[in-house]
Amino acid sequence: MKILKKNELFKLKDFLILWSTQSISQLGSSITAFALTLWLYERTGSSLSTAALTICSYAPYVLMSIFAGVLTDRFNKKRTMLSCDLFAAICTIIVFILFRTNCLRVWHLYVLNGISGLMNTVQQPASEVAMTLIVPEKYYQKTSGLCSMSRSLISILNPLIATALYSFAGLNIVIAVDLGSFFVAFLALLFLIKIPQNKYEKGEKVLHLAKEGFIFLKENPLIMTLILFMSGVNLVASAFDATLPGYVIPNPKGGSSILGIVTSCAGIAMIIGSLMVSVLPKPKDRVRVIYLTMLFSLSTENFLLAFSREPVLWCIGQIIGWILVPIMSANMDVILRTTIPVELQGRVYACRNTLQFFTIPIGLFLGGFMVDNICEPFMNTSENLSILKTFFGTGKGSGAALMMFILGVCGSLICIITGRKLRKYRYDEN
Numbered sequence: 001m002k003i004l005k006k007n008e009l010f011k012l013k014d015f016l017i018l019w020s021t022q023s024i025s026q027l028g029s030s031i032t033a034f035a036l037t038l039w040l041y042e043r044t045g046s047s048l049s050t051a052a053l054t055i056c057s058y059a060p061y062v063l064m065s066i067f068a069g070v071l072t073d074r075f076n077k078k079r080t081m082l083s084c085d086l087f088a089a090i091c092t093i094i095v096f097i098l099f100r101t102n103c104l105r106v107w108h109l110y111v112l113n114g115i116s117g118l119m120n121t122v123q124q125p126a127s128e129v130a131m132t133l134i135v136p137e138k139y140y141q142k143t144s145g146l147c148s149m150s151r152s153l154i155s156i157l158n159p160l161i162a163t164a165l166y167s168f169a170g171l172n173i174v175i176a177v178d179l180g181s182f183f184v185a186f187l188a189l190l191f192l193i194k195i196p197q198n199k200y201e202k203g204e205k206v207l208h209l210a211k212e213g214f215i216f217l218k219e220n221p222l223i224m225t226l227i228l229f230m231s232g233v234n235l236v237a238s239a240f241d242a243t244l245p246g247y248v249i250p251n252p253k254g255g256s257s258i259l260g261i262v263t264s265c266a267g268i269a270m271i272i273g274s275l276m277v278s279v280l281p282k283p284k285d286r287v288r289v290i291y292l293t294m295l296f297s298l299s300t301e302n303f304l305l306a307f308s309r310e311p312v313l314w315c316i317g318q319i320i321g322w323i324l325v326p327i328m329s330a331n332m333d334v335i336l337r338t339t340i341p342v343e344l345q346g347r348v349y350a351c352r353n354t355l356q357f358f359t360i361p362i363g364l365f366l367g368g369f370m371v372d373n374i375c376e377p378f379m380n381t382s383e384n385l386s387i388l389k390t391f392f393g394t395g396k397g398s399g400a401a402l403m404m405f406i407l408g409v410c411g412s413l414i415c416i417i418t419g420r421k422l423r424k425y426r427y428d429e430n
Helices: 006-011 013-044 047-074 077-100 106-134 137-169 171-191 206-219 221-248 256-279 286-307 311-322 325-339 342-357 359-381 386-392 398-422
Strands: none
Touching (some): 013 077, 013 106, 013 171, 077 106, 106 342, 206 221, 206 342, 221 256, 221 286, 221 342, 221 359, 221 398, 256 311, 256 325, 286 311, 286 398, 325 342, 359 386, 359 398, 386 398
């Protein structure tokens, strides 16, 4: 079955150009971010220093998303996206100049990552609304599947390309590729894509407009509950991400290369899931699909990894855990686009970003803290609890296995409790 027919390709011309070129640009940016992580780790040898790069990028998301949504709704979407892309490219050029003059320092990267993160905070809701404006409603599910597929490809290709380019020619070629991808996306958006401008109320104060996003969520408990549910899912998933290296690397059958293979299985699974979304028919109950897919993912993957000691099973666990994520994401996307008025989408999406993603850095911290300071010491001192060693193994990594089990229990409870609450709400797709 074809994902898109010829007449559909014509109707989605603007979307396909925007999606493909922005995906290329995102790949270039991801390659640079990964290469800078390698460069920073070579000079500091500190995992905390490299993790701080991600924190600097996420901080604007949590702190400024609400106001970014107001800007998205008030200003021209195309100009907003072009301006944000340009500022991000300038940050990359500054990194290149500092590197070439041997003046690049760690704090430079933190500051520039914060600025780039701020630009992405504004650009992301503008891009979300732009997609709504240029895509006919009946194609929301298919286009969401394509977006999930491109994100999955980026997650697979990014570390491979970045490592190869950085090892072969250093940071220079990496930044050159990034800037080349930027120009492709920038020129395509500037000259080839028309984005309609939605109406907004002039003269409204910024704080009042920002408040409207929360007011909408308060008046629409289904949307608010779904967002808070995904916040809990992100907490568990990010804690899992922090736990996985401590589980795989110390294992006698594990190691860094096995960790790379296991991690890449998530991207492969998401590509498969994205293709499934693009060809699946419209479900009868999108809300039920969302919490059931996450229940399946969070419970099976965590428990399978907690009790297994074979890399093949770890890979299967990753595939099981991630293959349904694009299906969840597509149904969530359709509910948001069809429920939120387009003139409010920027500020509501921005509120969504704050509420849904603030748990990611918390989960990363909790996952690492629990493994290092609670689970691993507990497994090392629980000599009399042989049943735990039977389930989770012995030596370094057994505490991470215990943490996987805890995350499986927590993830399952979040899905079951929220699922019961979501069944009270009705979603009618017009």
